[in-house]
Amino acid sequence: MNRCVLPRPDLERPALLDVHDVSRLYGPEKGCQAIDFRLHAGEVLGIVGESGSGKSTLLRVLAGLEAPDTGRVAYRAATDDTLDLYAISEARRRALLRLEWGLVHQNPRDGLRMGVSAGANIGERLMALGQRHYGELRAAGQDWMSQVELDPGRIDDAPRAFSGGMQQRLQIARTLVTRPRLVFMDEPTGGLDVSVQARLLDMIRTLVRQLGLSVVLVTHDLAVARLLSHRLLVMRRSRVVEAGLTDQILDDPQHAYTQLLVSSVLTP
Numbered sequence: 001m002n003r004c005v006l007p008r009p010d011l012e013r014p015a016l017l018d019v020h021d022v023s024r025l026y027g028p029e030k031g032c033q034a035i036d037f038r039l040h041a042g043e044v045l046g047i048v049g050e051s052g053s054g055k056s057t058l059l060r061v062l063a064g065l066e067a068p069d070t071g072r073v074a075y076r077a078a079t080d081d082t083l084d085l086y087a088i089s090e091a092r093r094r095a096l097l098r099l100e101w102g103l104v105h106q107n108p109r110d111g112l113r114m115g116v117s118a119g120a121n122i123g124e125r126l127m128a129l130g131q132r133h134y135g136e137l138r139a140a141g142q143d144w145m146s147q148v149e150l151d152p153g154r155i156d157d158a159p160r161a162f163s164g165g166m167q168q169r170l171q172i173a174r175t176l177v178t179r180p181r182l183v184f185m186d187e188p189t190g191g192l193d194v195s196v197q198a199r200l201l202d203m204i205r206t207l208v209r210q211l212g213l214s215v216v217l218v219t220h221d222l223a224v225a226r227l228l229s230h231r232l233l234v235m236r237r238s239r240v241v242e243a244g245l246t247d248q249i250l251d252d253p254q255h256a257y258t259q260l261l262v263s264s265v266l267t268p
Ligand SMILES: Nc1ncnc2c1ncn2[C@@H]1O[C@H](COP(=O)(O)OP(=O)(O)OP(=O)(O)O)[C@@H](O)[C@H]1O
Pocket: 026, 029, 030, 031, 049, 050, 051, 052, 053, 054, 055, 056, 057, 058, 220
């Protein structure tokens, strides 16, 4: 498997996310519990584990979309203030999602507005930041379409005229156009053909490097995690069973469950 070749994260500055003893359970071992970690600026953290292990639940809690039952998520905002995510108002959390964060869904339909053009999908996020100049919005739309390898000549097409892989690239353009400080990605290459996946992964890796993004990435695919993540959390039945540097975990897994996950990928 290829290795992550992203620049090292900035460990000198205080963490961007500080997650302390977070739990959100729907039933015994359903959801996530006792989660502790820090995410630093420029770091890509992969959350891996089998289906139902609690990855998406944890991501929703981190992205301010679902309050934990217990625990604390602290976010260091662009102003350098540390915000307790669930002590601030819902309006302020929503504003963070709009202004400082990005969210890439597995299904592009959940992240795009299917009824408006590709250009409007990209421009809309900039308009939410106060940009109003039509020509500039359109230029940004074209520029971002090129960056994600979509034909800028198709700026007026609706997303439904694009293939699944193209829709996913458009969703990424819509997410990144505002230059978010922190991006949450839930299985960004899931549900796509292997060759489409490979190109998309390459593109995401390039953008993460160029923009110095901080990312929390949920994936059940260890090859995706290997390519994109500096560090991994391995989840099983709502708990983190192993955490550490990606190469260390994948080359020398300590927990029996991680060993099983890794060997199931390596075995032909
Ligand atoms: N809103 C909900 N209400 C009740 N149970 C839920 C809810 N959301 C998730 N669960 C349950 O919590 C557990 C963890 O689900 P979650 O979606 O977080 O896992 P996951 O690791 O992301 O799985 P997958 O890879 O299949 O998406 C599952 O048993 C799921 O059925």
